[in-house]
Amino acid sequence: MEEQVNPKTGMTLGEMKSFIRGHFEDFVNRKNIDVADVNFAPDFVDHGADVPPGLPPGPAGAKKYVGGAYKRFPDIRVEIEDMVAEDDKVVVRNHWTGTEAASQQRLEFRGIVIWRVADRRIVERWAYLEAPHPAA
Template sequence: MTTTSAAHNKETYRRFHDALNGAADAPLIQKLIDDFVDPDLKLHTPLPLKSTGADSIKEVFQTLRRAYPDLHVAIEDLIAEDDKVVSRNTVTGTHLGEYLGMAPTGNTVTYKEIFVFRFADGRITEAWGVVDVLSQLRQLGAMPGGIPGGS
């Protein structure tokens, strides 16, 4: 894989990320995922998902947007090498909808995540994610050790 390919993958991911960050309605999010993600995506996360392939990413965004309608993902670092792009992010949102069985709290949460995306033919074909769910749960008051609204 050339440096040009890595740069192209990085730019493709940035376009995908920026479009998703600005999308609030489910049909647009689904279209964006269809445009940028391979239908047979392999998603490696510990999330309890009911779907597979690109539908798993749709399920994640549907769950997050329902829970945090003002969800915003800020890229802190974006690194590309060969066929992979790594994004270290800070996620913020206000808990206004059901999330992991919890009723809305109105709390604002801020948490970190890191994702590695593998590209083939200009599309995301595989993804690995590490998300600080413990921090989320503490800020929502579901786990001891945190102050609601703090990180």
């Protein structure tokens, strides 16, 4: 049976998963900060427990937040361990690694991120991340 395009997202569930996988790869692993202007909706809202207060809305806030992660962990990498898509959301369980610039200590953490997609763009994010700890 052929996957149906969801009118809310403009994508099938498989396309949404590919979109989010590509987003992590470009935005985090390739450090392409400008992909935020393409992938995030202008009215993007980040509800993540990890997000500091005072970030601007939309792609600018995402760029500021992830740009800070690039500075703290210049070699930051994320690996997707699980991904589930339903309706207009994609849930990802992931594993992050990086060397903290200040301490030169190799750290890791895991997280769960929920993305809501509308019109082929990310409109909302909820994230729950462990505190970084020494890598095993």
